[in-house]
Amino acid sequence: MRREITGFSNPTVKLLRSLRDKKHRKRERRFLAEGLRLLTDARESGRTPEMLVMASGREEHPLLTSLIETVERAGGEVVETTPDILSKITGKDNPQAVAGVFAEFDTALSTIDRSAAPIWLVAQALRDPGNLGTMLRTGDAVGAGGLILIDECADPFSVEAVRASMGAVFTQSIAQATWSEFLPWLRGPDGRSEGQLVAASLRDAVPYRGAPYQAPCFLLVGNESRGLPEEYEAACDLRVTMPMKGRADSLNAAIAGAVLAYEVLASL
Amino acid sequence: MRREITGFSNPTVKLLRSLRDKKHRKRERRFLAEGLRLLTDARESGRTPEMLVMASGREEHPLLTSLIETVERAGGEVVETTPDILSKITGKDNPQAVAGVFAEFDTALSTIDRSAAPIWLVAQALRDPGNLGTMLRTGDAVGAGGLILIDECADPFSVEAVRASMGAVFTQSIAQATWSEFLPWLRGPDGRSEGQLVAASLRDAVPYRGAPYQAPCFLLVGNESRGLPEEYEAACDLRVTMPMKGRADSLNAAIAGAVLAYEVLASL
Numbered sequence: 094m095r096r097e098i099t100g101f102s103n104p105t106v107k108l109l110r111s112l113r114d115k116k117h118r119k120r121e122r123r124f125l126a127e128g129l130r131l132l133t134d135a136r137e138s139g140r141t142p143e144m145l146v147m148a149s150g151r152e153e154h155p156l157l158t159s160l161i162e163t164v165e166r167a168g169g170e171v172v173e174t175t176p177d178i179l180s181k182i183t184g185k186d187n188p189q190a191v192a193g194v195f196a197e198f199d200t201a202l203s204t205i206d207r208s209a210a211p212i213w214l215v216a217q218a219l220r221d222p223g224n225l226g227t228m229l230r231t232g233d234a235v236g237a238g239g240l241i242l243i244d245e246c247a248d249p250f251s252v253e254a255v256r257a258s259m260g261a262v263f264t265q266s267i268a269q270a271t272w273s274e275f276l277p278w279l280r281g282p283d284g285r286s287e288g289q290l291v292a293a294s295l296r297d298a299v300p301y302r303g304a305p306y307q308a309p310c311f312l313l314v315g316n317e318s319r320g321l322p323e324e325y326e327a328a329c330d331l332r333v334t335m336p337m338k339g340r341a342d343s344l345n346a347a348i349a350g351a352v353l354a355y356e357v358l359a360s361l
Numbered sequence: 362m363r364r365e366i367t368g369f370s371n372p373t374v375k376l377l378r379s380l381r382d383k384k385h386r387k388r389e390r391r392f393l394a395e396g397l398r399l400l401t402d403a404r405e406s407g408r409t410p411e412m413l414v415m416a417s418g419r420e421e422h423p424l425l426t427s428l429i430e431t432v433e434r435a436g437g438e439v440v441e442t443t444p445d446i447l448s449k450i451t452g453k454d455n456p457q458a459v460a461g462v463f464a465e466f467d468t469a470l471s472t473i474d475r476s477a478a479p480i481w482l483v484a485q486a487l488r489d490p491g492n493l494g495t496m497l498r499t500g501d502a503v504g505a506g507g508l509i510l511i512d513e514c515a516d517p518f519s520v521e522a523v524r525a526s527m528g529a530v531f532t533q534s535i536a537q538a539t540w541s542e543f544l545p546w547l548r549g550p551d552g553r554s555e556g557q558l559v560a561a562s563l564r565d566a567v568p569y570r571g572a573p574y575q576a577p578c579f580l581l582v583g584n585e586s587r588g589l590p591e592e593y594e595a596a597c598d599l600r601v602t603m604p605m606k607g608r609a610d611s612l613n614a615a616i617a618g619a620v621l622a623y624e625v626l627a628s629l
Contacts, residue, residue: 134608138608227613231612231616234603234606236606257613259611302627336503338503340405343527345495345499347616348495355620358604
């Protein structure tokens with residue numbers, strides 16, 4: 094279905110603008126992804142937006158044509174609007190912008206099939222949406238299955254996280270859980286499920302290079318300023334440490350996860 | 362010297378607020394760093410702020426006392442102000458905040474002593490100040506000498522970069538140059554200076570693990586969306602490639618630099 098919107102006060106415009114805000118995103122269970130490349134990644138990963146928004150008379154592009162066809166075939170809506178309204182929605186002054194509205198995915202732990210990949214990233218209380226999106230992007234690069242978010246993390250469906258993920262938000266599995274849900278899930282009903290929990294740590298740790306990693310390997314990184322709680326580290330199967338040659342005693346969380354993930358990738 | 366400021370229109374308040382803006386920062390050749398920990402890192406690295414700003418009646422803290430002594434001994438100014446004015450300066454609603462004003466460092470290539478460290482990070486047209494600060498932080502962790510910024514990069518003295526560097530802006534050397542200045546400097550007057558230029562690349566590259574790295578090793582990463590210009594890659598001594606197992610063909614720039622830097626650290 095095609096529709097043209099020319100008024101700022103149109104309810105669809107209000108809805109789209111509201112999706113930049115976490116509270117509204119959670120209520121609507123929808124999120125926004127922007128850019129033809131990102132939307133094409135989504136389409137190729139089998140994720141079709143419910144609604145596509147662009148400026149009327151926007152330049153044609155073969156990828157856009159495919160996208161419009163996919164959305165219309167799936168019963169979604171294609172909305173054309175003015176460049177002014179579009180820039181209010183996207184927050185950018187780009188009349189070539191294309192935005193898509195997606196239904197949030199199910200992020201229950203039960204959606205994770207641990208046997209589907211040798212590496213899984215796990216972030217605890219990660220607060221920066223850019224770090225979160227970067228971890229998704231890194232997960233895609235190392236062939237991880239997805240990202241499991243423990244305790245109160247940034248929203249993986251925020252515009253910043255979606256953008257930083259460079260499309261990996263559509264290809265990586267994403268789950269959200271508390272620690273007390275995650276650990277029993279990881280260990281399984283009989284406490285013997287496969288899955289090695291590894292933390293970057295300074296306590297009782299072995300050098301990260303050449304450590305005995307095993308698939309499926311769950312790489313746990315902690316909060317940007319506080320790191321991991323001590324009892325979380327204690328529950329890990331393996332604690333590894335990275336050289337710190339300078340004054341600081343920690344790396345950026347997404348950096349630590351990536352250096353570790355590439356080491357695991359090389360050793361499995 | 363101690364001073365108390367109670368008016369929003371005070372010229373010092375205006376100056377401090379203006380330092381959040383690149384144009385003013387460049388004109389004043391000053392920058393702002395916030396937080397007691399960051400300022401203490403600066404002090405311990407021999408960088409003393411010209412001015413220290415805090416709320417009148419702020420809680421005492423031994424690190425703050427040391428900082429105040431250092432600033433006063435160096436002939437700097439200690440400014441006390443109201444919590445309201447302080448939050449206008451720092452952009453945060455934290456009456457415990459402490460901010461310091463520093464003179465920008467000399468970022469000429471000639472300040473770099475390549476023999477001082479085995480690893481140097483080099484970023485080309487890096488646009489994101491968070492990525493830039495994260496690279497400084499990673500450089501500190503791997504024992505790099507510093508970060509060389511090629512062509513038009515984000516400002517290393519922006520509040521975001523300083524914050525993301527977690528103090529490494531004070532410990533890592535920082536240089537800014539164009540490519541046509543950098544390459545002759547690297548090769549030296551007779552074209553035979555020590556220094557291996559390494560790029561993460563997809564063209565004519567060898568696997569990054571086990572590649573023949575040599576100190577001093579200059580690790581070059583490119584712009585977030587365009588990567589490195591082809592001629593820059595061609596000028597490198599070594600091109601290395603990292604596994605990309607997913608849909609995407611690149612990593613976040615700071616991530617690529619970190620994975621590479623840790624590999625070089627392990628192999629040198």
